[in-house]
Amino acid sequence: MSSHPLDRAPASPPAEVGKRGRIAVVDGLAGDADLFQPLAERFDVVFHDGVPRDKAELVARARGAEVVLTQALQARFTAAVLRELAGTRLVVTRNAGYDNIDVEAASACGICVAHVPGGSGPAVAELVFAGLLALLRHIRQADADVRRGLWNHEPYFGTELWGKTMGVVGLGFVGRHVARIAQGFGMRVLAWSRRPRSQLARSLGIEEVSLDQLLAQADVVSLHVALTPGTRHLLDARRLALMRPGAILVNTARGLLVDEEALYRELASGRLGGAVLDVLAQEPPAPDHPLLALDNVVLTPHVGWYTRETLRRQVDEVIRIIDDFYAGRARHILNPHVMQRG
Numbered sequence: 001m002s003s004h005p006l007d008r009a010p011a012s013p014p015a016e017v018g019k020r021g022r023i024a025v026v027d028g029l030a031g032d033a034d035l036f037q038p039l040a041e042r043f044d045v046v047f048h049d050g051v052p053r054d055k056a057e058l059v060a061r062a063r064g065a066e067v068v069l070t071q072a073l074q075a076r077f078t079a080a081v082l083r084e085l086a087g088t089r090l091v092v093t094r095n096a097g098y099d100n101i102d103v104e105a106a107s108a109c110g111i112c113v114a115h116v117p118g119g120s121g122p123a124v125a126e127l128v129f130a131g132l133l134a135l136l137r138h139i140r141q142a143d144a145d146v147r148r149g150l151w152n153h154e155p156y157f158g159t160e161l162w163g164k165t166m167g168v169v170g171l172g173f174v175g176r177h178v179a180r181i182a183q184g185f186g187m188r189v190l191a192w193s194r195r196p197r198s199q200l201a202r203s204l205g206i207e208e209v210s211l212d213q214l215l216a217q218a219d220v221v222s223l224h225v226a227l228t229p230g231t232r233h234l235l236d237a238r239r240l241a242l243m244r245p246g247a248i249l250v251n252t253a254r255g256l257l258v259d260e261e262a263l264y265r266e267l268a269s270g271r272l273g274g275a276v277l278d279v280l281a282q283e284p285p286a287p288d289h290p291l292l293a294l295d296n297v298v299l300t301p302h303v304g305w306y307t308r309e310t311l312r313r314q315v316d317e318v319i320r321i322i323d324d325f326y327a328g329r330a331r332h333i334l335n336p337h338v339m340q341r342g
Contacts, residue, residue: 023322024065026058027051027072035315039322043067051075059084067322071095071314073283073302079105090114090325090333094314095305096173097254098334099227107335114321114333118173119314120305124252124278125177127304128222129185131250131276132161135298162186167218169211169234170225170253171197171204178222179206190214194225215242220250227254237262246273252304255281264290267297278304 052058166182274296330336
């Protein structure tokens with residue numbers, strides 16, 4: 001079994017730091033403080049459990065730190081927050097996505113921003129197929145019936161992935177992993193990316209097509225692009241209407257990639273076969289969110305990334321990013337011109 005690219009990357013040698021700078025983990029996960037021990041041996045690491053309740057608490061946790069580490073999307077580094085972080089030189093999110101950090105405002109404040117592309121790739125890709133199989137083979141309902149003493153196969157007439165077409169929207173770390181797994185299921189794979197990736201598609205043995213072509217041909221559409229102003233409601237009412245009758249939508253990326261009102265109409269009418277959603281536009285959703293009432297939707301609380309292997313990969317890569325930063329190297333930094341300016 002091949003290892004993950006981040007597993008293979010050697011750690012940079014420890015930076016020679018004349019003075020131990022402060023590193024603030026502003027929204028740590030319970031039980032993962034030990035992962036930061038290699039940093040604590042060389043820096044003054046302050047670890048805060050849980051998501052800050054508001055802007056004031058986020059600022060209080062981050063203030064005074066040269067490097068700020070975050071992982072929760074609810075910890076929003078807006079321009080107002082960043083302006084209060086005098087002395088902060090680097091903000092690092094453990095995630096691939098960084099839509100909770102205003103990179104432009106950070107640049108204006110002289111703060112570099114870094115992310116960890118691909119750290120959760122295997123975990124998210126595997127959840128795509130866990131959700132698909134749960135939906136297509138009625139796993140939730142069957143499990144509940146057996147526990148109630150019912151033993152009857154007739155309600156659970158399923159659908160196979162073999163021979164179907166998977167449409168992968170975005171060929172980053174996660175999208176590539178999804179494509180490979182889909183091929184293992186015997187699926188034909190189509191792909192679309194915001195930038196043409198023809199050579200990559202050929203190397204994976206998949207077909208690169210336009211987004212509209214992908215939607216019209218795929219039995220399963222899986223989203224793996226970043227949320228940006230240009231991708232907000234990437235799947236709007238017009239594009240959702242292009243999807244094949246009975247097709248399945250999988251979203252493990254960001255909720256705002258999809259117009260949820262339009263998606264609800266397509267699902268409630270039965271034109272689309274179902275959806276697997278690990279993310280929603282508002283997290284957590286309101287109790288009366290219409291998608292919660294549909295039986296043809298599998299919902300999980302943004303857990304695609306949440307495995308012990310992901311946490312280790314992410315923190316190891318964060319340590320490499322910090323060591324490289326102090327050595328003057330821009331590893332996964334989104335605004336490297338700030339380093340050059342400094």
